[in-house]
Amino acid sequence: MSDDIFPVVVIGAGLSGLTAGLHLAARDLPPLVLEADIVWPGGRIAGGEDETLEYNGQTWTFSTQHGIHALWGGYDNMRAMFDRFLKIQLRPSTGEEWINRWGTHVSRIEAGTAVRSTWFPPPFHYLQLLFRPRFWKTITWLDFFSVPGFLVSFLWAASVDPIREQIALEGLMLADFFKGWTPNLKAIFKGLGHSLLASPSEHITATAFIAAMRFYTMMRRDTWHLDYLPANPHECMIKPMIKQIEESGGKVMVGSRVETLTRADGHWQIRVEDLRLGSYRTLRAEHVILAVDPPAAKEILTRSPETCQKAQEMRFPRGLENAAIRLWFDAAPQNGAPGGMFTGDFLIDNFFWLHRIQDEFIAWHQQTGGSTIEVHLYAPESVFEQDDRLLIIQATKEVTQAFPELRGHFIHGSIRRNGPTQSQFLIPTEKSLHVITPWDNLWACGDWIGYPSPSLWMERCVVTAVAAANEVLKANQLEIHELIPPRESEWLVRIVEFIARGLRKTIGPVILGTARALRRKKRDGRQKSHSDP
Structure with a gap:
């Protein structure tokens, strides 16, 4: 920083913002990272207040989180970041179960x-x-x-x-x-x-x-290969990332909510509300990286005079709410996969047996013989209007339908409701916000940001974050970080893809033209029948 002008300010301390900050700091360009949450940076991998469980005269304390995540086989850049900065020993998945209910019939298959x-x-x-x-x-x-x-x-x-x-x-x-x-x-x-x-x-x-x-x-067999974090991401990811950024001369400021961005004298002026003190300040920066969820990005850009006109023409995905429900049992299910998904008539979606994945729950299982499952709920808004107790009861009922050996063994349940910050994934187009934005020295990253990569979710967070950091590094004539390209499709997929594309380009227009002609003929027929006396 010179003359109170920061070389780069990153807005948002989720996975994307901290990844961008790490890669900037690694090239001796320490960032200022602003995070609105007063206590828990990390975005959708944030931690939360511990929860306690009284069982057999002993008090157990468990960390909480937004929801457990798995690293799929194609998350190559995320794994490279771990190797470069965090040295996390991931826990390989031994399989993934697909549990389907159709009416009253429940079937299970290990598909992974x-x-x-x-x-x-x-x-x-x-x-x-x-x-x-x-x-x-x-x-x-x-x-x-x-x-x-x-x-x-x-x-x-x-x-x-x-x-x-x-x-x-x-x-x-x-x-x-x-x-x-x-x-x-x-x-x-x-x-x-x-x-x-x-x-x-x-x-x-x-x-x-x-x-x-x-x-x-x-496109490949090895992309369906999952690994898990061995502990709560706040402890094994977020805190170490913040520590490395600050040890390199950067700073992560929690409780700092950005109001507007203004361009003046060749710099960005960032109006920030300090949520802890209830006051405002204005920061100046050479470069800004926007690393927030779609609703927050839309609010900042449409509220800022410099960016509002173009931002109003952009398409921002909606933010969706979800919930993570944890259930404790005093018995464990039969041997099986550490995770999977519920389909068919089940309300709950994917699931994870925490006592097979994370250290603190493994310890619980070893000492008590009990088990803990986390199920995620991606449902219409009307479902989330229900009381916590009803959702926990429904989840317990469905889990015990799939694992009948757990009936009568439920001892505790909790639910974490996550606000509408989960990005609805929409295919980025020219109307979307991309890593390179329409504004000078303003860059963007996140799992919903446009960038020529097939990656999704956490891998897309990392890819776009490194890409945004590289733009800042190039502007400062510093060495950029190499991004690992997507894995090439296997040979037979490429052949099928070639044939399918050919059919799409030759037969597709004929089918569409015929369909349009039939619709037009049908519409003309209706109009004629209405006009006849």
Whole structure:
């Protein structure tokens, strides 16, 4: 800093903001990072107040968090950041269960190891599930009538790379992707969409689901390979990241909410409210990196005179609320995978057995023989209007339906409601906010920000954060950080993709033209019938 002008200010101390700050500090360009939360920086990997449990005359204390996250196989840049800065020993997943309920029938299948270890090359690696006897319990003979619709959906997903091509098709939702599917298969794969995109069906576009399928599982077998953090992310990620930033000369200021950005004398003036003191201050910076959720970014940019006109023309994803429910039992389920997802008629979505993942819950299990599960809820707003107690009861009922050996063993439940900060993932287009923004020396990063990478969620946070930091480093003539490119698709996928794209470009226009002509003829016929006496 010279003459009270900061070289770079990062707005937001979530995963993206702290990642950008770390990579700037590593090149001797220490940032000032502003975080609105007074106590818990970290955004959607933030911690929270400990919760206590009285059991058998002993008090147990457990840390809390926004919700447990898994690192998928394609999170290469996030793993590289861990190796570079944090030295975290991740805990590999031994499998992922797919638990489906159709009516009163509940079926379970371990799908993760089957898909990633099969000799069937993508995109046909899901055929390995046919060799798992339990898979046949999840479907009915009627589901075979879904084969034509399934093939159409499959070719659609293979022929379109929504992020690279910036194809949003926002009028088409998740339900449109499943046209021609039977209700049972629709329900199963809708649950997959909920878990992959952390959203209820009504907020998932068809192209967002395609992008998620392509990134997480469709193009390579090894992308469906999960690892977990061994402890609460506040302890093993957030605190060490802040410590390294501050040891390098940077500063993370909590309780600092940005009001406006103003351009003056070639610098950015940042009006900040100190939420702890109830006062305001103005900071000046050469560069600004915006690393906040969509609602906060929209509020800052549309409120600031310098940016409001262009920001009002932009498309910002909505923020969605969700909940993480934890249930303690005085018994443990039979051996199984550490996590997975609920689909079909279940209300709850993905789940994680914490006593198989994180150290403090492993200790609880070893000493008591008990277990703890965390389930996530991505539901319509009406569901979150229900009382905490009712949601915990519903979650307990559904968990014990899937794991009947736990019936009668429930001892404690808690719920963490997360406000509407979860980004609805929309395919970034020219109307979106990108890493390189329309304004001088203002950059952006986050899991909803436009950048030519197929990555999603935490990997997209890291990729866009490093990209934004690199823009600042280039402007200061400093060495940039190398980004790991996406993994190349496996050979058969590339062939299928080539054929599907060819069909899309040749037959697609004919089909669309015919459909439009039929709709026009039908409309003209209706108009003529109304005009006839």
